Amino acid sequence: MTFSITIPRLPPAECSPNSRVHWREKGRAVAIAKDEAIAAVKAQEWSGPPVQAALIHVSWGVNDKRKRDTDNFVARTKPFMDGIVIAGVIADDSRFHVRYQYGWHESKTPETVINIEVDSFEEA
Numbered sequence: 001m002t003f004s005i006t007i008p009r010l011p012p013a014e015c016s017p018n019s020r021v022h023w024r025e026k027g028r029a030v031a032i033a034k035d036e037a038i039a040a041v042k043a044q045e046w047s048g049p050p051v052q053a054a055l056i057h058v059s060w061g062v063n064d065k066r067k068r069d070t071d072n073f074v075a076r077t078k079p080f081m082d083g084i085v086i087a088g089v090i091a092d093d094s095r096f097h098v099r100y101q102y103g104w105h106e107s108k109t110p111e112t113v114i115n116i117e118v119d120s121f122e123e124a
Helices: 023-043 069-074 078-086
Strands: 002-007 054-061 097-104 113-117
Touching: 002 023, 023 069, 023 078, 069 097, 078 113
Parallel strands: 054 097
Antiparallel strands: 002 113, 054 113
């Protein structure tokens, strides 16, 4: 089973480890990003119990050739993942419940695509 959501923007820049924004501004950006993820889950009409073990593919769609640091985008994506947990798609986003794969794709408009596959894995 695969569940997919698309959020029509890149993750918030305020959540980058390199961001120099005030904590209140970052908090607002985090809240908005979580709400966007929850709304995307509701739009896809998720039903069922939370997935206990998942492989999550995150792909950021960009419409230019600028260099971007994947590590910063991983941190910026955290509010989206927290929203998915709050929405009840996955039980928890800790290492005991999920594995991640990250990538980039070309897109006409900026977007974040998150595919969640039911997985079963043994902790190493």
